[in-house]
Amino acid sequence: MEDRDLFIGILRRLLKAEEKPGPGKAQPGLEVEQVDVDSPHGIYKYSRDKGRWILEWVDEDDFTQRLEPGNYVVYFDNAKCPACRVYDVYWYPFVKLIGDTYPCTYMIALCNWFSRDCNSNAASRAFEKFDVHASPTTLIMTVDSEKRVARSRKIEGVKRMDELAKAIEEFLSPKA
Structure with missing residues (x-):
């Protein structure tokens, strides 16, 4: 029964995203509990202090x-990605409950449909820069002191909390 309810909830959110035009531009500083299909497009950063x-x-x-x-x-x-709505079920609890375990900052780049349908230049360019053509995609990266991406790992598809934790641990562990 839980799977059925989850599936129905995901379908409702998707239908809601299909009915509406994409959200307009918002100003940086907007705070939300969770980034969802109705959120303005852009790049969000999780504030541990504010949750x-x-x-x-x-x-x-x-x-x-x-x-x-x-x-x-x-x-x-x-916003129009069915698999992303499934990933949300794992992503948000992971960030809130387990995220502090790792020395990482968590971010979301939100568009309607990749860089082709996006009301944010920053998010659209991020999809292009990191060559994202599957969703959901999770990128783990290290930025160096010269503001360059020193290394990164791209993970495509829905990942459970344990799979996401393992990917982060592998990325952060020193190379043998």
Whole structure:
């Protein structure tokens, strides 16, 4: 019964996204409990202090130039993506419950449908820069002191919390 209810809920959210035109542009600083199909497009960063997602970048060409050195986990989310709605079931609890375990900053790049249907230059360019053509896609990356992506790993498809944790651990572990 739980699977059926989950499936119906996902279908309702998808239908809601299909009925409406994409959201308009919002100003950076918008805070939301969860980024969803009705959220303005852009790049959101999770604030551990507030327990909320903050819209950081909307119009920038390359958001990575604004990042501090460190590790980042970026979820490339499409509002019209059925698999993304399934991934949400794992992603949000992971970030809130387990995310602090890792020295990473969590982010979401949201568009309607990849870079082709997006009201945010920053998110659209991020999809292009990291060559994202499947959704959901999770990117784990390290940004160096010169604001360059020093290394990254792209993971396509829905990942459960344990699979996401394993991918992050493997990325962060020193190479043998």
